[in-house]
Amino acid sequence: MANWTQKKILTTMGGVALGVCGLAAGGVYYTNGLIEEVDVKVASKNAAVLAADVKIKNIPVVEKEVIILRENLGEYVKILPDSRELTDFVRMLQKFERQSGIRSTGLIQSRAGKKSNALFTPIEYTYQMTATLWQGLKFMNLVENFERFVSVTAFSITPGQDDADTIEGEVVHTISLTMQTFTYNKRGAKPDVTIPAYDDRKLELREEIWERMQAIRIDRYEHPGMQGRRDIFVDPRETSQGVGKDPSNAEQRSIIEKHIGAIEQMNKTLDKIRAEGTSFPEQWSLEKTFKTDLAKTLATVEADASMIVYRPYRLRWSLEVMGPLDSLRQQISKPNDDLPMRSDPFMPSDEIATLIADMADDCNNGQLEQARDRYEAVMDRLAVPDDDARYRLAVDAKSWHHKATTALDFKGLELSVQGVVVNGAGTSGVLLNDEVFEEGDYIDADLLVKRVEEEQVWFVFRGLTLVRTM
Amino acid sequence: MIKINLLPADLRRGNRLPPRVLAAAFGTALIISAAVGWFGLTYFGTLADAEQQLVDVTAQLNSRGTKVKYHDQLAANRKDYALRVATIQDIGHSRRVWSQFMDDLIDVVNNSGATERHLAWFDSINVKGDPKKSVSVTLPSNVQGEDKSLMANFHEDLEAAPFAKDLSKKTDPTFRLEEDDSRIPSAYLKFPMALQFKPSVKPKAKRK
Numbered sequence: 001m002a003n004w005t006q007k008k009i010l011t012t013m014g015g016v017a018l019g020v021c022g023l024a025a026g027g028v029y030y031t032n033g034l035i036e037e038v039d040v041k042v043a044s045k046n047a048a049v050l051a052a053d054v055k056i057k058n059i060p061v062v063e064k065e066v067i068i069l070r071e072n073l074g075e076y077v078k079i080l081p082d083s084r085e086l087t088d089f090v091r092m093l094q095k096f097e098r099q100s101g102i103r104s105t106g107l108i109q110s111r112a113g114k115k116s117n118a119l120f121t122p123i124e125y126t127y128q129m130t131a132t133l134w135q136g137l138k139f140m141n142l143v144e145n146f147e148r149f150v151s152v153t154a155f156s157i158t159p160g161q162d163d164a165d166t167i168e169g170e171v172v173h174t175i176s177l178t179m180q181t182f183t184y185n186k187r188g189a190k191p192d193v194t195i196p197a198y199d200d201r202k203l204e205l206r207e208e209i210w211e212r213m214q215a216i217r218i219d220r221y222e223h224p225g226m227q228g229r230r231d232i233f234v235d236p237r238e239t240s241q242g243v244g245k246d247p248s249n250a251e252q253r254s255i256i257e258k259h260i261g262a263i264e265q266m267n268k269t270l271d272k273i274r275a276e277g278t279s280f281p282e283q284w285s286l287e288k289t290f291k292t293d294l295a296k297t298l299a300t301v302e303a304d305a306s307m308i309v310y311r312p313y314r315l316r317w318s319l320e321v322m323g324p325l326d327s328l329r330q331q332i333s334k335p336n337d338d339l340p341m342r343s344d345p346f347m348p349s350d351e352i353a354t355l356i357a358d359m360a361d362d363c364n365n366g367q368l369e370q371a372r373d374r375y376e377a378v379m380d381r382l383a384v385p386d387d388d389a390r391y392r393l394a395v396d397a398k399s400w401h402h403k404a405t406t407a408l409d410f411k412g413l414e415l416s417v418q419g420v421v422v423n424g425a426g427t428s429g430v431l432l433n434d435e436v437f438e439e440g441d442y443i444d445a446d447l448l449v450k451r452v453e454e455e456q457v458w459f460v461f462r463g464l465t466l467v468r469t470m
Numbered sequence: 471m472i473k474i475n476l477l478p479a480d481l482r483r484g485n486r487l488p489p490r491v492l493a494a495a496f497g498t499a500l501i502i503s504a505a506v507g508w509f510g511l512t513y514f515g516t517l518a519d520a521e522q523q524l525v526d527v528t529a530q531l532n533s534r535g536t537k538v539k540y541h542d543q544l545a546a547n548r549k550d551y552a553l554r555v556a557t558i559q560d561i562g563h564s565r566r567v568w569s570q571f572m573d574d575l576i577d578v579v580n581n582s583g584a585t586e587r588h589l590a591w592f593d594s595i596n597v598k599g600d601p602k603k604s605v606s607v608t609l610p611s612n613v614q615g616e617d618k619s620l621m622a623n624f625h626e627d628l629e630a631a632p633f634a635k636d637l638s639k640k641t642d643p644t645f646r647l648e649e650d651d652s653r654i655p656s657a658y659l660k661f662p663m664a665l666q667f668k669p670s671v672k673p674k675a676k677r678k
Contacts, residue, residue: 017498024505038520045527052534055541062544069551076558141569151565154598190550193543221570232579237653316583
């Protein structure tokens with residue numbers, strides 16, 4: 001190196017400097033790449049932190065939803081039978097059969113519940129029976145109103161022929177009814193997350209849980225029965241063999257029309273009695289006429305009723321003669337001073353106030369039936385329009401009626417309180433019908449345990465707080 | 471050209487670096503130091519800062535992990551429950567109360583006891599189908615007499631019945647005149663009647 005010329009030395013130094021600079025530049029370039037990678041990771045983690053913050057902020061809302069849904073689901077699945085209850089369901093069919101009077105001829109399981117991962121497994125039974133139309137409908141209605149979910153998915157009615165058996169004059173038909181229910185499959189469900197202070201939260205949310213539960217209320221329908229109607233699967237025309245024995249259709253129609261005319265006449269007389277400006281002697285005379293006419297009609301009505309044999313006329317007889325006559329009979333059975341001159345069909349305020357006081361007394365003294373009957377006896381006269389000054393009083397009376405009927409329904413519930421555990425610091429519980437319920441637990445869709453005390457248990461039933469003492 | 475130093479060795483000047491070389495060496499050292507410093511600053515400064523940021527933000531994220539997991543489990547529960555609840559609701563809503571339908575049908579046929587408009591009866595009833603698709607009711611029907619307007623009245627009354635709003639299809643009026651001498655009047659019109667109900671469960675929208 002000592003022999004290197006200056007030029008060579010300078011060139012070497014320049015080369016080394018350039019090389020080191022190049023390496024440094026390369027290193028910086030590489031490092032910047034690493035920095036960019038780290039920055040991307042930081043940005044993504046920052047976004048994840050933000051998302052996590054949003055989720056954390058959202059936890060109370062999701063918790064609330066989960067509690068409501070979990071409680072609802074718990075209640076909903078109660079309407080679906082488990083395998084043990086399916087056996088009970090068959091037992092219920094026997095009870096319905098007895099209540100409706102049908103005669104069963106077979107029960108076939110037309111679709112068995114297969115083991116699968118489906119949430120709900122359908123099960124179908126086909127019930128075969130012989131029954132009159134009204135018996136069959138009552139049975140169907142009892143099945144549809146059963147506390148567990150049952151859906152009639154198919155049915156058929158094959159009418160009995162002319163020589164078919166009859167029950168109380170009604171033809172017996174062959175009826176087949178396919179009923180479907182579902183069993184709940186809890187397999188495959190995600191494990192329930194433990195929510196801190198679940199019971200307290202549930203208690204806080206009980207109103208919302210209750211409201212949401214209304215969404216699954218199963219439609220119920222009360223079948224009114226025969227009500228003078230004819231069987232739609234029986235040819236209603238007269239038989240030529242029966243001609244001569246019974247009054248002809250024209251004769252039957254004229255009997256009905258005679259009574260309808262008499263009822264119209266009596267109603268006109270009643271209107272005159274009620275009209276303003278009728279003098280007292282006129283009123284007295286009209287009342288006398290009314291009573292005489294009614295007595296005459298009532299004297300003939302029973303004999304005439306036996307002459308109405310043509311099925312389509314029976315309903316007309318029931319609707320247009322018997323119903324109005326009953327109503328007129330009720331008018332006459334009231335005291336005389338109650339009949340005339342009442343242009344206002346509603347109860348006076350002081351009478352409503354007395355009724356409310358009496359109902360309150362009855363309810364407070366445990367005379368629930370009496371409270372209910374008091375209201376129902378005058379219910380028609382309490383249908384005050386909302387622009388009437390008595391409307392508020394009428395609503396109060398209705399509210400007492402609601403309380404009385406709810407309390408009566410509650411009284412009728414089979415609730416056997418077998419023991420209580422009172423926990424002063426925490427949640428108390430009650431042993432009821434062999435099951436333990438804590439405060440805030442729903443026993444049924446419309447029945448909640450509100451508070452458990454040593455001597456009594458408080459329930460909320462259809463929005464009304466009721467106490468059962470031990 | 472060859473340079474020959476003719477001075478005796480003790481009189482010669484030392485082997486000094488020329489100032490140009492010295493300056494160049496100094497400059498080179500400076501440039502190299504600057505380059506290495508630049509790299510050092512980038513690697514041990516900026517990159518280390520970024521890595522520290524990453525460590526911090528990762529720690530932040532980890533500290534939220536338990537709650538996020540709890541949220542996600544809750545969300546999974548919510549989805550699962552909502553699906554089950556919706557299915558039960560579908561099952562509940564799919565039900566048609568047939569005892570009510572039958573009562574309404576009986577009212578239409580009985581027509582409050584009035585026989586002038588029509589006097590009808592059925593040969594049988596057969597209800598079958600799937601609430602998710604549609605339910606069909608087959609009702610072979612008859613009306614008394616030869617007057618076709620009675621049959622038309624009966625069709626009209628069925629169309630005005632409470633259940634008519636749920637119907638998607640109903641048989642159009644057709645008839646066949648029949649005679650039964652054992653009845654008075656012997657003539658009657660026999661006609662088919664099929665009612666098709668709309669599905670009581672709305673189909674779910676398919677995801678594209």
